[in-house]
Amino acid sequence: MTEEKKVVIKKLNSAKTIGKFMADYYYGLDHAAKTGEKKVAWCTSVGPAEILRAMDFDVYFPETHSAMIGATRMAADLIPKANAVGYSPDICSYLTADIGGYLEGVSPLAKAFEGIEGPPKPDVLVFNTNQCRDVQDWFSYYGREYNVPVVGVHSYKGVEEVEDAHIQSISEQMKEMIPTLEEVAGKKFDIDRLREVLALSRECSDLWKEVLDTGAAVPSPITFFDGTTLMGPAVVGRGTPETNEVYRILLAELKERVANGEGAVEDERYRIYWDGMPVWGRLSAHAKLFAGLKTNVLASTYCNSWIFSALDPAEPFESMARAYTELFIVRADEPKESYIKNMLDFFKVDGIIYHDAKTCPANTNCRYGMPQRLQEETGIPFLVINGDLNDLRLISDEQTKTNVEAFIEQLAESK
Numbered sequence: 001m002t003e004e005k006k007v008v009i010k011k012l013n014s015a016k017t018i019g020k021f022m023a024d025y026y027y028g029l030d031h032a033a034k035t036g037e038k039k040v041a042w043c044t045s046v047g048p049a050e051i052l053r054a055m056d057f058d059v060y061f062p063e064t065h066s067a068m069i070g071a072t073r074m075a076a077d078l079i080p081k082a083n084a085v086g087y088s089p090d091i092c093s094y095l096t097a098d099i100g101g102y103l104e105g106v107s108p109l110a111k112a113f114e115g116i117e118g119p120p121k122p123d124v125l126v127f128n129t130n131q132c133r134d135v136q137d138w139f140s141y142y143g144r145e146y147n148v149p150v151v152g153v154h155s156y157k158g159v160e161e162v163e164d165a166h167i168q169s170i171s172e173q174m175k176e177m178i179p180t181l182e183e184v185a186g187k188k189f190d191i192d193r194l195r196e197v198l199a200l201s202r203e204c205s206d207l208w209k210e211v212l213d214t215g216a217a218v219p220s221p222i223t224f225f226d227g228t229t230l231m232g233p234a235v236v237g238r239g240t241p242e243t244n245e246v247y248r249i250l251l252a253e254l255k256e257r258v259a260n261g262e263g264a265v266e267d268e269r270y271r272i273y274w275d276g277m278p279v280w281g282r283l284s285a286h287a288k289l290f291a292g293l294k295t296n297v298l299a300s301t302y303c304n305s306w307i308f309s310a311l312d313p314a315e316p317f318e319s320m321a322r323a324y325t326e327l328f329i330v331r332a333d334e335p336k337e338s339y340i341k342n343m344l345d346f347f348k349v350d351g352i353i354y355h356d357a358k359t360c361p362a363n364t365n366c367r368y369g370m371p372q373r374l375q376e377e378t379g380i381p382f383l384v385i386n387g388d389l390n391d392l393r394l395i396s397d398e399q400t401k402t403n404v405e406a407f408i409e410q411l412a413e414s415k
Contacts, residue, residue, distance in 0.1 A: 033120030070280030219263025
């Protein structure tokens, strides 16, 4: 921050409602695992959670646990534990931090929620490699540790246009999971129940998109840093009515801010688009840094990853296959660039920040000339910051601060 004065971050009242939702979610998982009243399925964050919910599993998403490890700044102590058993320091720090926590027997859940010792024991693990191949290795590790089945979808990379062949392949892979899931769940799969869950999941997607789209207002009532925590229910609770209710509450508050001309950042002057992962252990510091510069980082590719507009209860497997293959991270550079250009226009953006996350190449888009191409086409300047999603040893706070301040000065001169 360039000034000594205290930076005030405006809090959303509905964030408390979302906090209670997340607490209830983790307590419910803990109860299911301890009592055996429900089976627990682990699922990657953009995996086929709807199938699992339709079969009455309680669903746990390890990426949310790893994000908590990062946000509580535990990761740097835990990553070396995973490195010591053969997991490279160059691979996903979500994976290494989480496995390190398991090896050490520690979890941020134990600090956040009284009576919870850590993640729930899985009865089955389900992955989708649309994020990266690391999730398969991550889940396979726990499959061996807990001696439970691991099933998954092997997705496509660098997709130009989502074609029928993609849809058919992914659909068939999801259907092939069903017999294993039936055996674990002790019940038959019900296609009508899946349609009910998909309808709720689509509603969640639509509500979450409305929430994020409020950022197009000037001033914006929301920040990217808000979004990284507010997205919790969209990740862990899609397909449930409770999730949709908390987003209706959040959306009402954001609309009220827009109607009153109230911005999340006081005296907003500059509007920034963030591409890539957040730096979980620096969310608060980064929020204050930008707010102190009268700058709102107000939109991102990351938070939009839980918008699944293709979901359609009339075509359950096909629409899930399409939704999870249209995902930004799966696409080739040309559709990615087209997507970002539309976002820059919609959110009235002055500049772009690309986070070059050392251990997350799949969600880093600044290594092959994309920033330069987009600046040439749009005239919108960019800044690349080096860091990582979890491993704070890979980020220089002073360098980040200096570079961000210089970038905002550049925007001021151009205006």
